[in-house]
Amino acid sequence: MIKTLFSHGTKARNPARVTALGALTALALVTGGAAYAEKITIGIGHQSTVTNTVPGGIILEKLELLEKHLPTTGKYADVDYEVIYRDYTSGPPITNQMVAGRLQFGVMGDYPLIVNGATFQQGGQDETRLIAITGYNLKGTGNGVVVPVASDVYSFDELKGKTISTPFGSASWGMVLSVLTERGMLDEVALANQSPPVGVNNIATGRIDAHADFTPWSEVMEFRGTGRKIFDGSASNIPTFHGTVVTKSFADEYPEIVSAYMDATLEAQEWVVADPLNAAIKVSEWTGIEKEVLYLYFSNGGISTFEASLKPEWVASLKKSHALLAKERDVPPLDFDRWVDPSFVRAAYEVKGMDYDVLVGSVVDTAVDNEGLPSEIWHPRDGISSYETLGQFFEAVAAIRDSGFKPAATYVYDESSGLKLFGNVAFYVKTGDDYAAFLNRADAESFAAESNGQILDYDSILDGISS
DSSP states (O other): OEEEEEEETTEESSGGGOSSTTOEEEEEEOTTSSOEEEEEEEEEEEOTTSGGGGGGTHHHHHHTHHHHHSOOSGGGTTEEEEEEEEEOSSSHHHHHHHHTTSOSEEEEEHHHHHHHHHHHHHHOSOOEEEEEEEEEETTOBTBEEEEETTOOOOSGGGGTTSEEEEOTTSHHHHHHHHHHHHTTOTTTSEEEEOOHHHHHHHHHHTOSSEEEEOTTHHHHHHHHTSEEEEEEGGGTTOOEEEEEEEEHHHHHHOHHHHHHHHHHHHHHHHHHHHOHHHHHHHHHHHHOOOHHHHHHHHSTTOSOBOOOOOOHHHHHHHHHHHHHHHHHHOOOOOOHHHHBOOHHHHHHHHHTTOOHHHHHTOOOOHHHHTTTOOEEEEETTTEEEEESSHHHHHHHHHHHHHTTOOOSEEEEEBTTTOOEEEGGGOEEEEETTEEEEESSHHHHHHHHHHHTOEEEEHHHHHHTSOO
């Protein structure tokens, strides 16, 4: 029998049943015999509102994918499973719960993963293993820095003398540290520790100069019209990704369960890729993150790529980030050869008949893979429609406006990086009858100067199209 418990934060809905997470315990003596029913409790710490993590947590929970794959034969024939999901807004609390023995699996971003592995190795009692990636962006989009819409700040360098809030220990915190270090600004910017909900609210009310966050909060603020992105993680050119760690003791004792978790994660990733529109709608219902934001991440050409292999690019990035954390925040040493364990994800792909080494060698680069992809409009009644040129796109948006509707969202691609953007927040350059879209104003200005083009915003283009 499989029983699933869910929780948010650190409390389970039925904490009295949570006695020894991950331990195989004797429960009830069968009357008149010597046999015991056995229970294995599986604790999974995840972040339902963090887009790159959803295949390792909320999708498994809601579609009951782990239960579908858990072993039920051999030594597991008489097992009573109890699956517990604990939901957090960032990675560091998950590590705390894993260290305390309350969770066996944790899904978190790159910098929290490093701290997790190093913390366990330093403790000397148990270790964790990095077993898979749940979602990634090669260039680093997903992390971003946002200012209030009324701010006069338009670039990262203009934050000198100001305060940036960010969840300390998170992927966005690591990105900010890296960029400040690279630009020699560590002593010129104050950092404040704020969770995503607090930072998002402070941006909306103008109580903070800037807020840096991870997937998908920059785009949430853009979509809500409360914040304006001035720095995208792609400008740092540091990959951003999220992945799953498991305690070594649990993996050693129950490798079949870790394999089941891996199979479930791959199925969750496939579920998103197969129908990103439906996935965006369903995950929005489960998490409260706007479906239009989730589609920006999930769709073809979107910000996130959902593929689980442990690529050398990710390990190299983690090593570089660990060196920074060790220097700036005294993070303990981490033996990557011990910590990174691709055996489970390799086996899971091979069962599917997929060549793991080919997957490892293939990385989605939006500058290449998104070239020529059509712009999109999400009509509130008619769904998604696609347009080959930005001229056609704007004509269609204007037609929708004139019919009395307002698009739920529009999507275009940055001319330089190929990154998918919300159409209404992009900067545009018109050269002749052609348009080009840009993530930031500086790139648009450079392109306009080179092409003798005109810089326009979304609304001004639409205003120029007659009804």
